[in-house]
Amino acid sequence: MKQIEEMDQILKDPAGYCQRLKAADSRKIVGTLCSYAPEEIIVAAGAHPLRLFGSGEKIRLAEAHLQTYCCSLVRGALEDALAGRLAFLDGVVFPHTCDSIQRLSDIWRLNIPGAFHLDAVLPVRLDSPGSQRYFIDVLNRFRKELGEKLGVTITDAALQDAIGLYNRIRAALTRIDVLRAEAPEILSGGDYYTLVRAAMVMDRPRLADLLEEIVAELEKSAGVAAPGPAKKRLFLAGGICNHPDIYGIVAEAGGVVIGDDLCTGSRSFGGQIDRAAEPIAAIAERYRERIVCPAKHRGLTTRADHLVRLVREKRADGVIFFLLKFCDPHAFDYPYLKEALAEAKIPSLLLEVEDRLPADGQLRTRFEAFIEMI
Numbered sequence: 001m002k003q004i005e006e007m008d009q010i011l012k013d014p015a016g017y018c019q020r021l022k023a024a025d026s027r028k029i030v031g032t033l034c035s036y037a038p039e040e041i042i043v044a045a046g047a048h049p050l051r052l053f054g055s056g057e058k059i060r061l062a063e064a065h066l067q068t069y070c071c072s073l074v075r076g077a078l079e080d081a082l083a084g085r086l087a088f089l090d091g092v093v094f095p096h097t098c099d100s101i102q103r104l105s106d107i108w109r110l111n112i113p114g115a116f117h118l119d120a121v122l123p124v125r126l127d128s129p130g131s132q133r134y135f136i137d138v139l140n141r142f143r144k145e146l147g148e149k150l151g152v153t154i155t156d157a158a159l160q161d162a163i164g165l166y167n168r169i170r171a172a173l174t175r176i177d178v179l180r181a182e183a184p185e186i187l188s189g190g191d192y193y194t195l196v197r198a199a200m201v202m203d204r205p206r207l208a209d210l211l212e213e214i215v216a217e218l219e220k221s222a223g224v225a226a227p228g229p230a231k232k233r234l235f236l237a238g239g240i241c242n243h244p245d246i247y248g249i250v251a252e253a254g255g256v257v258i259g260d261d262l263c264t265g266s267r268s269f270g271g272q273i274d275r276a277a278e279p280i281a282a283i284a285e286r287y288r289e290r291i292v293c294p295a296k297h298r299g300l301t302t303r304a305d306h307l308v309r310l311v312r313e314k315r316a317d318g319v320i321f322f323l324l325k326f327c328d329p330h331a332f333d334y335p336y337l338k339e340a341l342a343e344a345k346i347p348s349l350l351l352e353v354e355d356r357l358p359a360d361g362q363l364r365t366r367f368e369a370f371i372e373m374i
């Protein structure tokens, strides 16, 4: 599909793409570290949000600031910044989430000159009566500080427009997520990854148009595509997945990924924002309502209940937990999620990776053994 090819090209060099955006219309580029960064406010300020993942270069400079037992996402992003590969950024936003991102924020502030630095100290507990007020206060403060840094006034009208844009993007991604579960043969796992990843990099208005065109194409093929060979339906759960190759390896092993609960997957685009409400309160409400990640709290069994429900809804045969090494929030969550799946008689496999996947053959063998078992 030509729309996916356009996204693929952009993902080959996200930094270069953002620098071209900046050169074209003097747009400010703002790096973000997690989907809890309020992108609607950044877009309403006329800036472009770029989710930072680390370019995969060898870690050398970051070793002097971070222990080796920090996750590869945090080490990779810091390495890029210290090496000057992110010098084009005008600012960076650190949402207050896991310990590693919070500490990275301090290290960044002290060691990376140039770009402005903003923390969004969001509440941890999202289901308490006070969390709504607190969330709104934090976002209002963020709106003011971001406006000052960028020298603009962020109006309600601009916020409404940004909310409308993000609602379109999230509705399209949600529809694609449903379609791929119903008819996995219409979109490869690698292409699905491209769409979700592009949503963190691309010019958002262009992205919304492309995603809506893709939905229209997929709706057409869903009705007519011949079903592929019977494969085990697998569900990915966990944190950051910056490894498109995993979908191909699952396919070679005889499976197909039909859904996920990943920080870089369905959890990042779930939920719509009420356009009729006051914009900041409405943005806060989506964050409070959307399915929580392990760095936040919203009830003792919310995450397990959500995972079991999603796996059943998508008729998955098994779950692959995809965890980044040294990611404490997800590692602490894993035993209880695995137990909940076991109680629901859903088989699961744990895969812990660093910034690179283990060799293809080794992974394929593990997936084949798991698929045979289920």
Ligand code: SF4
Residues within 6 Å of the ligand: 033, 034, 035, 036, 097, 098, 239, 240, 263, 293, 294, 295, 296, 329
């Ligand atoms: S678990 Fe995912 S969503 Fe939560 S703080 Fe970490 S990266 Fe962000």
Ligand code: SF4
Residues within 6 Å of the ligand: 071, 072, 073, 074, 098, 099, 100, 101, 239, 240, 295, 324, 326, 327, 328, 329, 330
């Ligand atoms: S949640 Fe995990 S993967 Fe994400 S930044 Fe924190 S430690 Fe790293």
